[in-house]
Amino acid sequence: xxxxxxxxxxxxxxxxxxxxxxxxxxxxxxxxxxxxxxxxxxxxxxxxxxxxxxxxxxxxxxxxxxxxxxxxxxxxxxxxxxxxxxxxxxxxxxxxxxxxxxxxxxxxxxxxxxxxxxxxxxxxxxxxxxxxxxxxxxxx
Numbered sequence: 001x002x003x004x005x006x007x008x009x010x011x012x013x014x015x016x017x018x019x020x021x022x023x024x025x026x027x028x029x030x031x032x033x034x035x036x037x038x039x040x041x042x043x044x045x046x047x048x049x050x051x052x053x054x055x056x057x058x059x060x061x062x063x064x065x066x067x068x069x070x071x072x073x074x075x076x077x078x079x080x081x082x083x084x085x086x087x088x089x090x091x092x093x094x095x096x097x098x099x100x101x102x103x104x105x106x107x108x109x110x111x112x113x114x115x116x117x118x119x120x121x122x123x124x125x126x127x128x129x130x131x132x133x134x135x136x137x138x139x140x
Contacts, residue, residue, distance in 0.1 A: 003027035004055060006078065022074060023059040030055040030078075036086055044091050049084035049105065061117050074117040082109030 005027045008019035032053030040046040054077075061074040084107030109130045116123040 001029060001031045004030035006055075006076075019076075022062065023057045023076065028055065028057045030080075032080065034082075036084075038086070038088075041091065045086075045088040047086045049082070049086050049107070051080075051082040051084070051109070053080045054078075055080070072118045075115065077114045077116075079112040080109065081112075083107050084109075 005025070006019060009017040012018070030053055032051060034049055034051040036047050036049040038045050038047035056075065056077045058073055058075045061070045061072045062068065063070045084105050086103065086105050088101055088103040090101050111128045111130065112125070113128065114123060114125045
């Protein structure tokens with residue numbers, strides 16, 4: 001679990017900040033869980049990982065003019081997930097004395113998102129693909 005704020009407003013270079021104006025600038029709880037299964041132990045440890053999470057934020061909606069609050073509630077829900085291949089270099093001779101284990105995690109990830117409102121507005125859903133950033137070190 002961590003406090004999270006989506007970087008939605010970074011897509012706008014014209015000074016607009018629709019996420020910040022609607023939901024505020026505070027961070028909200030993002031809960032995630034990851035399960036790794038190691039299946040091969042030759043020349044290191046090899047495995048696959050699966051991660052899933054949940055994030056939700058609500059705010060007061062705007063009217064069509066984009067400036068006046070409507071009094072209705074609007075919500076954004078994110079469900080991030082990832083499928084990863086994992087390699088830990090923990091079987092390499094000579095690394096047992098070093099408290100760091102080099103590892104690599106690479107995979108595919110994405111976010112299923114949904115917006116909804118209480119004022120009878122339509123709900124919208126979508127999928128945004130991404131990529132897991134490679135990571136290279138961790139403490140033993």
